[in-house]
Amino acid sequence: MKLSNKIKKSFSLKDNNLLKIDSIAKFFIEIKDLEDLKNIQNFTSTKKINFCTLGEGSNVVLPNLLNKVVIKISFNEISIEDNLITVGAGKNWDDFVLWSLDNGYSGLENLSGIPGSIGAAPIQNIGAYGSEVSDFIEEVICFDMESNNLVSFTNEDCNFSYRQSIFQDNDSLIVVKVIFKLTKDFHPNLEYEDLNSLKVEEISPFIIRKHILKIRRAKISDPNEHPNVGSFFKNPIISLDELAKIKQTLPSIKFYSYIDNKVKISAAFLIESLNLKGFVLNNARVSEKHSLVLENKSKKSEDILDLASHIQSSVFDNYNINLEIEPQIF
Numbered sequence: 001m002k003l004s005n006k007i008k009k010s011f012s013l014k015d016n017n018l019l020k021i022d023s024i025a026k027f028f029i030e031i032k033d034l035e036d037l038k039n040i041q042n043f044t045s046t047k048k049i050n051f052c053t054l055g056e057g058s059n060v061v062l063p064n065l066l067n068k069v070v071i072k073i074s075f076n077e078i079s080i081e082d083n084l085i086t087v088g089a090g091k092n093w094d095d096f097v098l099w100s101l102d103n104g105y106s107g108l109e110n111l112s113g114i115p116g117s118i119g120a121a122p123i124q125n126i127g128a129y130g131s132e133v134s135d136f137i138e139e140v141i142c143f144d145m146e147s148n149n150l151v152s153f154t155n156e157d158c159n160f161s162y163r164q165s166i167f168q169d170n171d172s173l174i175v176v177k178v179i180f181k182l183t184k185d186f187h188p189n190l191e192y193e194d195l196n197s198l199k200v201e202e203i204s205p206f207i208i209r210k211h212i213l214k215i216r217r218a219k220i221s222d223p224n225e226h227p228n229v230g231s232f233f234k235n236p237i238i239s240l241d242e243l244a245k246i247k248q249t250l251p252s253i254k255f256y257s258y259i260d261n262k263v264k265i266s267a268a269f270l271i272e273s274l275n276l277k278g279f280v281l282n283n284a285r286v287s288e289k290h291s292l293v294l295e296n297k298s299k300k301s302e303d304i305l306d307l308a309s310h311i312q313s314s315v316f317d318n319y320n321i322n323l324e325i326e327p328q329i330f
């Protein structure tokens with residue numbers, strides 16, 4: 001089939017984003033074949049239109065109208081060579097975590113239950129319960145829309161840090177495959193406080209996974225019932241001087257040591273200290289379960305963004321701290 005016949009026009013992305021915003025994309029294409037990706041450049045230059053990449057829409061706020069070609073990668077294959085496992089960008093992240101445990105590998109268990117695709121995992125270096133995906137990535141293979149070629153990035157090239165990578169500043173790169181380095185030797189990572197209660201002698205990757213899935217269900221509202229994109233704000237990273245200042249107002253603020261004499265403080269704690277848990281603004285609400293999660297009831301993006309701005313200005317006015325938004329605002 002010709003590429004132009006595979007491109008859908010005026011396509012509703014309502015079922016392609018977890019905030020359930022009824023965003024209309026000018027064009028939408030699901031890529032199952034690398035050749036189609038190579039031909040998109042012709043289409044975008046003829047139509048004089050930009051493109052953007054969408055995974056499962058679990059970390060995006062889409063506009064009501066998206067005047068772009070939206071590209072969704074649907075490569076799902078897994079191949080193994082010794083302890084290197086290559087996975088297509090379209091595969092669901094948590095299906096891969098389960099696959100890895102079923103096949104005797106360990107390491108990814110702490111990252112169980114994170115929504116989204118393999119291709120998006122390196123973009124913001126997904127992390128939870130003391131682990132980050134960058135601990136397990138060997139290489140990221142991208143299609144570069146500028147050179148129309150495949151390019152490979154080693155772990156070091158990706159410049160990973162807390163919810164960050166080079167891919168966030170490089171719109172021309174589309175992740176097509178990720179190569180993971182996993183081991184069959186189990187080294188449990190129990191540093192996160194919620195995992196302290198597990199008995200070391202009974203522990204297995206599956207037990208950790210089960211425990212984490214249970215905590216996640218209890219703490220984060222289900223996007224199918226209350227549309228949300230997980231944490232809406234990153235935990236701020238501040239200097240020790242700034243920590244000392246904030247401790248004068250909030251002596252019990254939670255913080256974790258970070259690199260270069262900096263600390264990561266809890267954004268949830270700041271929000272809750274201002275009594276914003278459960279706060280409602282128009283059709284958006286701060287979750288009753290977790291104050292970093294904003295729930296959306298609107299078909300449009302304005303309400304959730306207004307609520308986010310309200311929280312940011314309240315935190316800034318009270319504590320002089322900028323809360324950075326975690327999902328990508330398109």
Ligand SMILES: Cc1cc2nc3c(=O)[nH]c(=O)nc-3n(C[C@H](O)[C@H](O)[C@H](O)COP(=O)(O)OP(=O)(O)OC[C@H]3O[C@@H](n4cnc5c(N)ncnc54)[C@H](O)[C@@H]3O)c2cc1C
Nearest residue numbers: 055056057058059115116117119120126127175229230328
């Ligand atoms: C209930 C809930 C809980 C969550 N918990 C966590 C958590 O614990 N830890 C955490 O880190 N995140 C968490 N998230 C956020 C989210 O799961 C991750 O960011 C995930 O990696 C997004 O995957 P996605 O496929 O949905 O990406 P999308 O939301 O579709 O896209 C996110 C970004 O990645 C880009 N992108 C997507 N695919 C590609 C590709 N193939 N190539 C290049 N760019 C691409 C998009 O352009 C966009 O900028 C949570 C989200 C929800 C809804």
